[in-house]
Amino acid sequence: MERLDGSAPVPAPLRGGIVALGNFDGFHAGHQAVVARAVARARDAGRPAIVATFDPHPRRFFRPDTPPFRLTSLDQRERLFAAAGADAMLVFGFDAALAGLSAERFALDRLVALIGAGGVVTGTDFTFGRGRDGDVATLKALGEAHGFVAETVAPVGDGQAVVSSSRIRDLLRSGEPRAAAALLTRPFAVEGVVEHGAKLGRTLGYPTANLTLGSYLRPAYGIYAATGRLADGRVLNGAASLGIRPTIEGAPIELLETYFLDFSGDLYGQRIEVALIEYLRPEVKFDSLEALTVQMAEDCRRARQVLGAPGKA
Template identity: 70%
Template sequence: MQRLAGDIAAPAELRGGVVALGNFDGFHLGHQAVVGRAIERARAAGRPALVATFDPHPVRFFRPDAPPFRLTTLDQRERLFAVAGADAMVVFRFDAALAALTAEQFVAERLVDGLDVGGVVTGEDFTFGYAKRGNTAVMATLGAQHGFAAETVGPVALDGVPVSSSRIRHALQAGDPGAAARLLTRPFAIEGVVRHGDKLGRTMGYPTANLDLDRYLRPAYGIYAVRGRLPDGRVLDGAANLGVRPTFEPPKELLEPYFFDFSGDLYGQRIEVELVEYLRPEAKFDGLDALTAQMEQDCARARAVLAGSSKLSVTLNLFQGPCDV
């Protein structure tokens, strides 16, 4: 799996590919349908399969003060695209230069000159080019002019409602990671480098691995049953506080997983923490004894939840079908 910069010509072995084009934040069921169709077309034609995404997200460029909303990092998306079967991820850096390109310029310069595309697959609501003047109809017209076929994949519905990144965000903010996982086909996961904290958990017998939330969407603050994935491949069950730790001053927004039956040094390591089930909201306690007693209850409940939840690896549903990107 290669990562390509979208403003540099692709290497010869990856030119002429079929490109799935979209933001793909979350890489949910709908996104998987778009990518799956692109991979299917590429394999049938003996061409490379590429997935093109934008970073930062266009919303972040146009609204830099928008609250955090991302569901995946670039690194996470790259791994997901690789599991899906893509040969490369193309990253179009969304900056002033890209925002200023007309739809015609984007196709000619980035898709044709840069990638020599043999085909493009998008969701039906995909827009591109200056002021979003390009849409799927424009892409089809420009594709015909430049000699590649553009295909649109329509919405995928689950429980009678189209799958979308917004729907996933609403589920997470409502404290329903299970609903989000059904739409994502895997648990929502936050990845980061474990950093040193106040080590208060260690003094209480519950050492935690502290992660900054960075630009991730903020799910409902509270206590979660979680699974941690370490760089060496180990998967650890645990319980985590996600929020501002109201018992302690000053407030610090962190994800703090405590992994059961684990002893080791995780400082400086990049780990991924999956939110499996929401257990309760954050609460302020009168003292450490009351907090410790509640943590014992939280960990017992998390153990019970996780005992009935299989340790699934990334699950993707790459089928031909409609989707909403």
């Protein structure tokens, strides 16, 4: 799996590939259908399969004050695209130059000149070009004129509505990670480097691995049953606190703090990924650290129960 710069010509072995084109934030079931079609076309034609995405998200470029909303980082998307069978991830840096390209210039300069695309696959709602002046019909016509075959994949539904990143974000903000996971086909997860904190959890007997949320969406503040994937591949069960720790004086910074059950070790400086499995309760301001400690024990008991973790539930 290669990661390619969308402003430079792709390497010769990858030219002529079939390109799945979209934002693909979250890489949910609908996105997976688009990429699966591109991979199938590529394999049938003996061509490479490339997934092209944008970073930053166009919404962030046009509305920089928008609150954080990302469901996946580039690193997470790269792993997900590789698991879906793609040979490369191509990242279009979304800047003023890209935003200023007309639909035709984007097709000619990026898809034809830089990639040499043999085909392009998108969702039916895909738009592109300055002022979003291009849609899937535009892309199909440009492909016919310039030597690539454009194809669309119909939206994927779950029996209630179309699967979308917006629905997933709403579910996470509402404290429904299991429902969000059903649309994502996996739990929502935050990846980052474990940072040093005030070490209060260690003092209370619950040392935590602390991650800042950065550009990730803020799910409902509260306590979650969670799992963690360590750099060495181990997966641990845990209880995670997401929020601003209202019981702690002077601690308004948003953090994801995870206590891993039955684990002892130093994780500082390591890159881990924490997946939110089930929402246990909202964030609460306790009258004392003693009351907080009693509740933390109950949270861990419930997390064990939810995750089917061995030990005292």
